[in-house]
Amino acid sequence: MRSSMLPRRCRGWWLLALPGCGGSAPPPVAPPTPVAVAATPAIVAAPPDPLGPRPDVPAPAPFEPTTPAVFRAGPGVTVWLLERHQAPVVSCDVTVPTGASSDPKGKAGLLHVTAAMLDEGAGTRGALELARSLDDLGAHLHTDANADASFVSLTVLKKNLVQAFSIFSDVVARPRFEASEFARARDLWLNGLLERERDPDATARVVYRVTLFGPDHPYGHPWDGTPKSAKAITLDDVKRAYAAAWRPDRAILVCAGDVTRDELVPIVDRAFSTWKAPPSAAEPPVVPPPPAPSGPRLVLVDRPNAPQAVVAALKPGLAASDPDAPALWRVNDAIGGSFSSRLNQDLREKRGYTYGARSRYSVSRGAGQVVAWANVVTNKTGDALKAMLADLTEFASNGLTPEEVDRSQSQARGELVSVYESVEGIAGHLAADASLGLPPDWEARASRERDAATKAQLDALARRYFDPKNAIVVVVGPRSRVQPLIDASGMPPAELRDSEGEPVKP
């Protein structure tokens, strides 16, 4: 069987996919404790420890990602290429800088469904034929849109690259957008959105966006839309969105893996030979402003009878191009981005309230978000929230310990190495950079800056991005049981929201 499908119980759920588990733990802490080689007083010498003392670990060599080669090919498409010849695999992404922040009012999810429609028939192939052709080649093709950009990605064995790239280019440049396929895809999409409401974590993510940015902000809706907006979107909307977003003069093609420039250029030239930019000027990427500042808020979503509550503290984050962005990785590792981070050690390993407490920051072209959260046993909702906020306050007030400063440096290095382990990882990571307008040497520069960040810099970021004072606290849990527990912990009055983040009457 395919190992990725094995149902297994895992120790932790973390940032990086590890074999057999949904994710893994990254990084930090703890004072180097002296190794106990039984220091007995005198006379009778203790037997030597067969393991010897704990080995010292020399600092790992800095890891600086290779910068991709940049050139133009085909109809003026910018290409980033990072060659890796260890395995006979190639991964390519095409990205355009238009995502959910361009969704028109009332049409949340338009760019999402536009991306989803790209492979429902393209070029000479209908939806199923296209899927069969890709599977005949063992190729993986994926379409996606996030807040700022849209993507089509392909991973395939080198020997099948030419054929697979031709289908990939159909999906990017020649989608068919047939009415019957749209009706079908929209139906599936709508049902998927109804399913989303039953998942507490997915619900929490929707509520984060809506409450942090507000419904009138370009980032203030879920990328994949809402049941209401899905019904309002037409195929004409999709065609218009495609025409504005997917133009060769706005696209960047990122490839990584077992292919050289000389091999790639003719493939791109041929596949994209008919993809032309219209004469009209291309729309510039949307750069949304930061969300309006708010005081402390409590947002509660009722999930009757749930055995756990999601508790979260949410704050505005930073833009991808912000000079502070590289170092925030380390700050996040220290507070909630790793197994030995403060939040996880406190809420899980000290108190046993949760399977894991974490924090995460996301960057975007405008303003990102920072969130710390845990799924906690319902009857500890109030205690868990108090502990989480206290940990964040302490972190923001006093900054990182010297151990955390050192540890986060090693951790961030190690995590970055893992990103560069597979060609999909490389292409996906670089395509995300490209989609946000970051330069090709961004990863190299960012790794140096991240590595060199001082304690003072890191402390300033901890203060700015993790102080819970004006955070939005989100709780998704059984209201009748959690509300009294939260009220007892001195929170502001709860704003009640539904699972789409819409206000509900108390």
Next chain:
Amino acid sequence: MRIHAPWVILAVSTTSLLPVGWASAQPVSIPFTKATLPTGMVVILSEDHSVPQVAVNVSYSVGSRMERTGRTGFAHLFEHLMFMGTRRAPTKAFDAWMEAAGGRNNAWTAEDRTDYFDIASSSALPLLLWLEADRMRDLGPLIDQEKLTLQRDVVLNERRQSIENRPYGVEELELPTLLWPEGHPYHHPVIGSAADLAAAGVADVKEFFATWYDPSNASLVVAGDFDAAKARAQIERLFGSIPSRGKPKDPGPLPAASSDFKTALQSVVRQTVTDNVELPKLVLAWQSPPHFSPGDAELDLLASVLGGGKSSRLYKRLVYETKLAQEVSARQESRTLGSVFVVDALVRPGVDVAKVEKALLEEIAGVREREVSTEEIDRARNGYEMEFVDRLQSIPERASLLNMYQAETGDPGFVQPDLDRYRRARPSDLLAYAKKVLLPGALVVLTILPNKDAKR
């Protein structure tokens, strides 16, 4: 004492004999050396310098099928306890030291095996080995009630988060119980029952460690960017002197003293449960041949033909054409004593679940009655070929595969023979195993219906 182990390069296969028509097939291999320490611990080393990273994988041959009655969930609970510290590495130090060295770790427990893995920069390898040796040697006797209570609470929260509070999570609890008879080692889910978890005591923990966490029951892999000669010396020093009480006996498929015990499903077993979900889910499950036994790979291929993405038969009929289902999938879940072949569908709003069942069963009957086409089997094979090559890019994956092959076949170099199983299979083989396994009169039909909670 220095141990002289027979370090021999056992497999560096880059070519293999392929069936006709597969001239362009991609060879796969993971170079390695294997040795067994005098204590019985297997050591597998695999050097590869493409990324400055090293992975350590320690596999213990113990899983939920070795659990005693009344102690379900124990193997997995114990996996959590393996991080709770020793004299040399006190509670919290394991993670703290590893992460301070730029490393990270995780672990998983399944029915047959428990697997621990660490990933770090190459310079941290001596520390990773030292930490693994330390807990293999000393951890069990130092477990106390406080450590146990804490990790039991964590595991109960894991159960809530990944099963009780997750849509369709209940499937993981129901299927094993319905598929395997009471007394069978697979009858209970790996996570165990909340009551059993609460009943586990410190004495149980110590006994479990002494029995199963013996060096003779462990296999260590180091993979990635490291110097194998140096690592060998370190491993011999750190692990070679861990005392062994002898290899524990694998209890195998049946409870002792029950020679007339029937494990084969004899009828159609129906169960309907409710969960906090939007759409009904229908799950059909059959008992199927064990991992790596004849039929296992054929059923993997059949699963791809039936439910592998948009080009599959079930997608075409149920999702695309008749619009009965929102999603469909099929999979062979391979295990040591016996596998499970699962076909499932999310039922669209307003559609009769019985109609979906009928359509699924007709498609199953189709593969039982007629050979799949050459195009279909080639497509499925190409998917597997891609998956093999793709996974081998990752050092932690390679480490994990070497230990999986060691545990399941005794040969860490089984990757090429594994892939060849898929290359060899013919449509007639798929037909033969479909007839034998996907029986119309011996399956589980599990229906998960929406309950009344959390309606908007």
